[in-house]
Amino acid sequence: MEFFKQFAVPHPSFLIYGAMVSIGLAMLAIVVGITYFKKWGYLWREWITTVDHKRIGIMYLLTALLMLFRGGVDAIMMRYQLSMPENTFLDSQHYNEVFTTHGIVMILFMAMPFITFFFNYLIPLQIGARDVAFPRLNALSFWLFFMGMGLFNLSFIIGGSPDAGWTSYFPLANNEFSPTVGTNYYMIAIQIAGIGTLISGINFITTILKMRAPGMSLMKMPMFTWSAFIANVIVVFAFPVLTVLLAMGTMDRLFGTNFFTTDNGGMDMLWANLFWVWGHPEVYILILPAFGLYSEIISTFARRNLYGYKSMVASMVVISVFSFIVWTHHFFTMGQGALTNSIFSITTMAIAIPTGVKIFNWLFTLWKGKIVFTTPMLYSVLFIPLFTLGGVTGVMLAMSAADYQYHNTMFLVAHFHNVIIPGVVYAMIAGLTFYWPKMFGFMLNERIGKWTAWIMSIGFLLSFMPMYITGLDGQARRMSTYSEAAGFSMLNMVSFVGAGIMAISFVLLVYNIYYSIRYASRDIGSDPWDARSLEWATHTPVPEYNFAVIPEVASTQAFWDTKKNGHELFKGKIEKIHMPNNSGWPFIMACFFFVFGFAMVFSIWPVVIVTLIGILVCMAYRSFEKDHGRYISVKEIEETEAKLRGAKK
Amino acid sequence: MKVDNSLPLEYSTEENSLKILGFWIFLGAEIMLFATLFAVYFTLENRIGNGPSGAEIFEITPVLFETFLLLTSSFVIGLGIHAMRLGNKKATMVFFSITLLLGAGFLGFEIYEFVHYIHIGATLQTSAFTAALLTTLGTHGLHVILGLFWGLFILIQIKKRGLTPETANKSFIFSLYWHFLDIVWIFIFSFIYLKGMM
Ligand code: HEM
Ligand SMILES: [Cu+2]
Numbered sequence: 001m002e003f004f005k006q007f008a009v010p011h012p013s014f015l016i017y018g019a020m021v022s023i024g025l026a027m028l029a030i031v032v033g034i035t036y037f038k039k040w041g042y043l044w045r046e047w048i049t050t051v052d053h054k055r056i057g058i059m060y061l062l063t064a065l066l067m068l069f070r071g072g073v074d075a076i077m078m079r080y081q082l083s084m085p086e087n088t089f090l091d092s093q094h095y096n097e098v099f100t101t102h103g104i105v106m107i108l109f110m111a112m113p114f115i116t117f118f119f120n121y122l123i124p125l126q127i128g129a130r131d132v133a134f135p136r137l138n139a140l141s142f143w144l145f146f147m148g149m150g151l152f153n154l155s156f157i158i159g160g161s162p163d164a165g166w167t168s169y170f171p172l173a174n175n176e177f178s179p180t181v182g183t184n185y186y187m188i189a190i191q192i193a194g195i196g197t198l199i200s201g202i203n204f205i206t207t208i209l210k211m212r213a214p215g216m217s218l219m220k221m222p223m224f225t226w227s228a229f230i231a232n233v234i235v236v237f238a239f240p241v242l243t244v245l246l247a248m249g250t251m252d253r254l255f256g257t258n259f260f261t262t263d264n265g266g267m268d269m270l271w272a273n274l275f276w277v278w279g280h281p282e283v284y285i286l287i288l289p290a291f292g293l294y295s296e297i298i299s300t301f302a303r304r305n306l307y308g309y310k311s312m313v314a315s316m317v318v319i320s321v322f323s324f325i326v327w328t329h330h331f332f333t334m335g336q337g338a339l340t341n342s343i344f345s346i347t348t349m350a351i352a353i354p355t356g357v358k359i360f361n362w363l364f365t366l367w368k369g370k371i372v373f374t375t376p377m378l379y380s381v382l383f384i385p386l387f388t389l390g391g392v393t394g395v396m397l398a399m400s401a402a403d404y405q406y407h408n409t410m411f412l413v414a415h416f417h418n419v420i421i422p423g424v425v426y427a428m429i430a431g432l433t434f435y436w437p438k439m440f441g442f443m444l445n446e447r448i449g450k451w452t453a454w455i456m457s458i459g460f461l462l463s464f465m466p467m468y469i470t471g472l473d474g475q476a477r478r479m480s481t482y483s484e485a486a487g488f489s490m491l492n493m494v495s496f497v498g499a500g501i502m503a504i505s506f507v508l509l510v511y512n513i514y515y516s517i518r519y520a521s522r523d524i525g526s527d528p529w530d531a532r533s534l535e536w537a538t539h540t541p542v543p544e545y546n547f548a549v550i551p552e553v554a555s556t557q558a559f560w561d562t563k564k565n566g567h568e569l570f571k572g573k574i575e576k577i578h579m580p581n582n583s584g585w586p587f588i589m590a591c592f593f594f595v596f597g598f599a600m601v602f603s604i605w606p607v608v609i610v611t612l613i614g615i616l617v618c619m620a621y622r623s624f625e626k627d628h629g630r631y632i633s634v635k636e637i638e639e640t641e642a643k644l645r646g647a648k649k
Numbered sequence: 650m651k652v653d654n655s656l657p658l659e660y661s662t663e664e665n666s667l668k669i670l671g672f673w674i675f676l677g678a679e680i681m682l683f684a685t686l687f688a689v690y691f692t693l694e695n696r697i698g699n700g701p702s703g704a705e706i707f708e709i710t711p712v713l714f715e716t717f718l719l720l721t722s723s724f725v726i727g728l729g730i731h732a733m734r735l736g737n738k739k740a741t742m743v744f745f746s747i748t749l750l751l752g753a754g755f756l757g758f759e760i761y762e763f764v765h766y767i768h769i770g771a772t773l774q775t776s777a778f779t780a781a782l783l784t785t786l787g788t789h790g791l792h793v794i795l796g797l798f799w800g801l802f803i804l805i806q807i808k809k810r811g812l813t814p815e816t817a818n819k820s821f822i823f824s825l826y827w828h829f830l831d832i833v834w835i836f837i838f839s840f841i842y843l844k845g846m847m
Binding site: 133134198201202203205206209210211236237238239240241243244245247248251255256257258259261263264265266267270274616620623624 | 666667668670671674675677679681682685686688689692693696697698699700773774775776777778780781784798799802803805806819
């Protein structure tokens with residue numbers, strides 16, 4: 001009996017049962033649907049075993065969108081709970097679980113896969129390559145990430161969600177104060193997803209260093225590829241810290257070690273430090289690719305070269321170095337003394353300088369440009385002032401003496417949403433809109449798109465500006481309620497309304513996809529935005545080999561030069577193309593990881609051992625496997641090319 | 650597959666040189682991993698709670714044996730790669746086998762050491778210091794175990810398939826890994842054992 005008890009949700013409520021039933025029904029519907037339409041074979045052949053970077057990218061995208069909605073529901077629940085004083089919609093334990101999962105889902109399972117989608121889809125196309133360096137490892141990365149995501153979401157219905165905040169500070173996260181298995185899920189699910197991210201970091205760095213088209217020196221790479229390169233370097237340096245950290249957290253919880261305990265020498269602050277040694281670079285991993293996307297979009301629609309290419313690159317390099325030496329700013333109040341605080345205050349404020357350089361470069365790109373206000377451009381132009389606001393409040397928070405007032409208040413919550421939403425989320429949606437026609441062969445509706453951008457921005461301002469004020473007035477974060485006398489009621493209600501408006505904008509985004517699938521023209525050619533870099537030089541839809549002939553490049557905007565200045569892109573003639581074979585082992589191995597993770601969460605040791613052996617056997621199998629890929633013949637390529645050219649007219 | 654004969658076998662195809670670069674980057678990540686473990690160890694080194702300190706539990710003899718075995722194995726695998734470059738399959742295999750045997754010897758002593766620690770009451774749960782110590786050593790040890798299996802698989806493949814661009818590439822990458830473990834051990838030896846005993 002004891003054994004089975006741990007699987008139950010610790011304090012069930014109507015909401016959780018409702019979610020269980022709806023998740024169950026949705027799963028059933030999917031399985032029945034696939035069986036009914038006889039799509040299992042298709043799914044296995046074309047998606048689960050695929051090693052094509054474009055398809056893997058699209059799977060990342062789908063996961064990200066799914067998680068955006070999961071995290072969004074959490075957000076609305078929190079805002080509703082706080083919209084009135086003494087509200088009883090969520091009790092405090094449930095509120096703890098909701099803000100914890102909201103944070104993790106949004107950062108690790110929404111924003112991360114979203115940018116990884118762009119890495120996957122765009123890097124090979126932008127550098128004129130046929131795939132990433134290690135296509136099969138790429139599939140493994142995705143499936144590990146996916147299984148980590150699945151495991152994490154399972155916590156909600158089996159055993160209970162983590163409840164110690166997305167930062168999971170010890171001693172709050174130890175067995176005494178977080179007695180359910182929730183925090184085990186945290187440690188293990190993130191570990192599995194994190195290993196996937198680390199592997200893809202290695203993959204993308206190798207790809208960018210080694211597989212660029214002839215003529216594309218590092219300083220001729222498109223700006224998004226630069227940002228992706230730097231972000232992935234940060235991944236490779238920061239994620240091992242997370243790996244060690246989570247392993248130690250797991251041992252503290254499962255094996256009774258004393259890393260972060262408060263007796264036998266344990267040191268709880270070690271967790272906080274290491275968490276942010278990873279955590280702060282992590283936020284730059286998110287924002288740098290967003291900057292890269294804005295650079296692409298702004299230069300495309302200002303119809304100008306990006307202003308200050310070199311300083312853009314230099315500022316990103318500086319940011320990436322600084323991102324590793326600011327972590328203490330997350331706990332100025334936790335007792336390291338004036339000297340340490342002052343040093344970290346200064347390094348933190350210094351990051352504003354390279355960021356400012358970038359802002360000015362975008363403004364100078366717009367200056368005298370022939371601006372075309374498309375939807376992606378609208379997001380980018382909204383991003384500049386809104387993000388700057390978030391940056392300014394960031395500098396306020398960076399002043400360690402003043403931080404004693406703001407720390408752990410809603411002011412902080414307002415700050416990071418102010419940078420993450422206009423910074424990362426807008427970039428994701430702008431990029432999605434921008435690259436949608438490349439992926440699917442039709443454009444998203446511009447009218448609905450612009451409405452979405454405006455509604456989202458109004459919702460954003462209404463939702464988060466009031467938090468700055470209540471935060472300064474002392475409303476603490478992560479508190480499930482407050483009293484009438486505190487005087488926060490009015491502003492929190494405004495914030496709830498704002499959150500509702502944001503929710504409407506996301507619904508509109510989905511509606512736009514539906515609407516465009518039905519009504520948008522399919523006759524748009526392969527370069528509907530009149531864009532500048534290589535990804536637009538190939539057909540739409542992109543053939544599996546990307547480029548029939550590898551392009552030759554002479555500037556940062558090779559495709560633009562081809563269109564306007566007579567640069568010849570495709571000089572060679574068609575030769576047979578070597579492609580990797582599909583493979584099922586990444587998926588199978590990731591399934592072992594999933595079961596392994598589940599068994600770890602509940603300490604079912606026999607299963608842990610069996611699945612560990614399974615993982616090792618997969619690796620051994622891979623070592624002995626002989627697979628030299630396959631060739632696409634010249635004839636086949638010519639046929640595909642003729643067909644695609646015909647479709648394009 | 651295009652084979653470029655002006656380069657050593659392990660670099661001779663494009664895929665091969667991609668793999669070698671990729672592995673170097675992986676080693677970069679591994680450096681961060683061990684750097685974090687060392688940082689943790691140095692932070693917790695003196696936080697021994699009610700347990701023993703390093704000076705009380707470290708014993709020089711097994712550690713010297715371990716060091717000697719691992720350093721030698723790293724030298725021998727260098728010979729193995731040299732033989733591989735000369736195209737001598739048999740010598741390559743012999744040197745690889747010796748490497749693995751030395752590695753297994755290292756592991757034997759390490760297991761003895763762990764059993765000893767547990768015997769004298771320095772277990773994973775005893776204190777923050779013992780947890781950090783055993784985790785750091787254990788992570789290195791796990792790498793060695795994994796390396797033994799990996800090396801064995803490569804050995805079997807060389808035996809079956811000969812020295813092809815593929816097996817040469819795998820052997821070379823494996824040798825990088827093995828040297829890396831050796832370097833980590835030198836840090837462990839100097840900054841955990843020697844420093845702890847002084
Ligand atoms: C509709 C939009 C959103 C709303 C209304 C919203 C609202 C909130 C609220 C109320 C909290 C908890 C405050 C507290 O500590 O009590 C929170 C925390 C958080 N949110 Fe959001 N959020 C939104 C979107 C996002 C997005 C897009 C991301 C990330 C990409 C994100 C990341 C986070 C993080 C990391 C935390 C901190 C969690 C913690 O402290 O444990 N949010 N959000
Ligand atoms: Cu930070």
